[in-house]
Amino acid sequence: MNVLEIRGLGVDYLSGSGAVHAVSGVSLDLRRGEILGLAGESGSGKSTLANAVARLLRPPASITSGSVVYRRQDGSAVDVLALGGNELRAFRWKELAVVFQSAMNSLNPVITVGAQIDDVLRVHAPRMSRNERTERSVELLQRVGISADRRRSYPHELSGGMRQRAAIAIALALNPEIIIMDEPTTALDVVVQRDILAEIRALREEYGFAVVFITHDLSLLMEISDRIAIMYAGRVVETGTAKALHRAPRHPYTLGLLRSFPRLRGPREELPGIPGVPPDLRSPPPGCAFHPRCAMAVAECSESLPVLRTEADGEVACLLNDGRGVS
Amino acid sequence: MRFLARRLGFYLLTAWAAITLNFLIPRLMPGDPVELLVARMKGNVDPAAIDAMRRAFGISDASPWRQYLDYLGNLAHGELGRSITFFPTEVSTVIADSLPWTVGLVGVATLISYLIGTSLGVIMAWKRGTWLDGVLPAATFMHAVPYFWVALALVFVFGVTLRWFPVSRAYGLDVMPGLTGEFARSVLYHATLPAITIVLASMADRILGMRNVMVTTLGEDYVVMAEAKGLTSRRVMWAYAARNAILPNITSFALSLGFVVGGSVLTEIVFSYPGIGSMLLKGVENEDFPLMQGIFLVISLAVLVANFLADLAYVVLDPRTRQETE
Numbered sequence: 001m002n003v004l005e006i007r008g009l010g011v012d013y014l015s016g017s018g019a020v021h022a023v024s025g026v027s028l029d030l031r032r033g034e035i036l037g038l039a040g041e042s043g044s045g046k047s048t049l050a051n052a053v054a055r056l057l058r059p060p061a062s063i064t065s066g067s068v069v070y071r072r073q074d075g076s077a078v079d080v081l082a083l084g085g086n087e088l089r090a091f092r093w094k095e096l097a098v099v100f101q102s103a104m105n106s107l108n109p110v111i112t113v114g115a116q117i118d119d120v121l122r123v124h125a126p127r128m129s130r131n132e133r134t135e136r137s138v139e140l141l142q143r144v145g146i147s148a149d150r151r152r153s154y155p156h157e158l159s160g161g162m163r164q165r166a167a168i169a170i171a172l173a174l175n176p177e178i179i180i181m182d183e184p185t186t187a188l189d190v191v192v193q194r195d196i197l198a199e200i201r202a203l204r205e206e207y208g209f210a211v212v213f214i215t216h217d218l219s220l221l222m223e224i225s226d227r228i229a230i231m232y233a234g235r236v237v238e239t240g241t242a243k244a245l246h247r248a249p250r251h252p253y254t255l256g257l258l259r260s261f262p263r264l265r266g267p268r269e270e271l272p273g274i275p276g277v278p279p280d281l282r283s284p285p286p287g288c289a290f291h292p293r294c295a296m297a298v299a300e301c302s303e304s305l306p307v308l309r310t311e312a313d314g315e316v317a318c319l320l321n322d323g324r325g326v327s
Numbered sequence: 328m329r330f331l332a333r334r335l336g337f338y339l340l341t342a343w344a345a346i347t348l349n350f351l352i353p354r355l356m357p358g359d360p361v362e363l364l365v366a367r368m369k370g371n372v373d374p375a376a377i378d379a380m381r382r383a384f385g386i387s388d389a390s391p392w393r394q395y396l397d398y399l400g401n402l403a404h405g406e407l408g409r410s411i412t413f414f415p416t417e418v419s420t421v422i423a424d425s426l427p428w429t430v431g432l433v434g435v436a437t438l439i440s441y442l443i444g445t446s447l448g449v450i451m452a453w454k455r456g457t458w459l460d461g462v463l464p465a466a467t468f469m470h471a472v473p474y475f476w477v478a479l480a481l482v483f484v485f486g487v488t489l490r491w492f493p494v495s496r497a498y499g500l501d502v503m504p505g506l507t508g509e510f511a512r513s514v515l516y517h518a519t520l521p522a523i524t525i526v527l528a529s530m531a532d533r534i535l536g537m538r539n540v541m542v543t544t545l546g547e548d549y550v551v552m553a554e555a556k557g558l559t560s561r562r563v564m565w566a567y568a569a570r571n572a573i574l575p576n577i578t579s580f581a582l583s584l585g586f587v588v589g590g591s592v593l594t595e596i597v598f599s600y601p602g603i604g605s606m607l608l609k610g611v612e613n614e615d616f617p618l619m620q621g622i623f624l625v626i627s628l629a630v631l632v633a634n635f636l637a638d639l640a641y642v643v644l645d646p647r648t649r650q651e652t653e
Binding site: 094097100108111154 | 456547548549552553554555556557558559562566567570571574644645646647
């Protein structure tokens, strides 16, 4: 029951000093109604992947290979990368909506919040009357915990948390099947963050949309996601259920990420973290891109590129233990 | 509204400063207009006439404070003294006669230039990376070309060589000024070349200014989100991108509106257009201090008014300025 199937997707940023392979050979499924967490360091290609799926890439970024297929509820398939013009406009927001990192910047500062819900409805549901649209705007805002009179507020008159709620309300406007959330809570303080996460989970239960939740905060992902995909240097290196990943990470990189968080209780301990810096994506290291930073790397790691291999409750791309990773 | 009240207070203060400077500067200079007139008549003036002229020009030996109060009082009645060039016409009359021509020509041309230039800037930013970028070098070239050069080129090609348009005056010698269709046609006909000069010479600034801000705005998250929302390109371009990109450009527009009154001096001179710019030139040539003083005062006030209008426009266009600050 996949709603989105990404196969072998590659995205390059063309620059004077050579192409930057921001995303290469990514295959990923999004199941209907699930929350898929996408984690990785800055520059690992998670936002680029999301923008490629939403068809929001702009030059100098371009999709070089692969396919993205969207499956409707009736089973019919849509080749997202081939959509053009009006089909693409209809696909956007009706089927796939996006919540951006900072609602501070993703809301138009000179238009009221209500009007920003209204223009989506006006374009995609031209049959709705003005009153129906107003009613729907109020309903959506109230659903995310914003009072009806805030419809007339401008973004700068709302707090950070409220703005992000408003952005979520806008995303819900057309009952999309997929919502991509690109670091939706990164700019918020932890208390507000928690509220928003609870809200997202409740809304998912109610409306049944699938979520691609992007963040570099793995502990937050563990809490909210059903499944998690870990990206490194433009590739997916491990996928698995949140539980499995937490309990028994297979990729040394995942292990490193998990060890980067301090424990609240228990004895004081040294956090090993991950030494080194992410690779230059113009000329990634040969073999496994992670091997220069990997404490467990063997000679083979610098020679052959590990492929994503299906395991009991996930996938991993690591050469250790005959391709089963560290555990 | 407190914002506007504060701005208004600021402008009133600035206006007072401009008026006072306008009073002080001529009095800090050696000589006076009467001496100039006498010198021009080679001294063949009898003392009674000199005395009469001194009174006419409002030159007195009263205390500076007294003079300042008189000056303010006269200003309140719109009296700016008498022009030397057009003696004994009052400066206010000279300005009142030439101002409409300048405001009509330069004002309308500036407006046209702004509307077309801004729209082109928006479209060129939207279509960046296409053949439209080829217009940029041309715009940069026009940006560097001075007004009078454009004016001379146009006069040479369309006035002298092709004889399509008249090259001087604001209306034909054969028509009587009045509210007739014939007069209006003549005015429009005569205004065409100077207007095109101003539009051509100033539009490049608008195109480049708007395009630059617009390109930055197009990278903003809210524009990306508007696109992701599946809105029509037209709505994304105008309501999301251009609507925000216009804000920094309002100030430059206000400034250019303020300078409308100063006239495009060079354009007016090339076309012998009877506007403020031509009057200013005559004033300078004849050392006509009262006239220059009057014109400078009108220009400074116009710049202030234009800036106040820009503030008003900000309040209308940008809800963030409406926020009351405690």
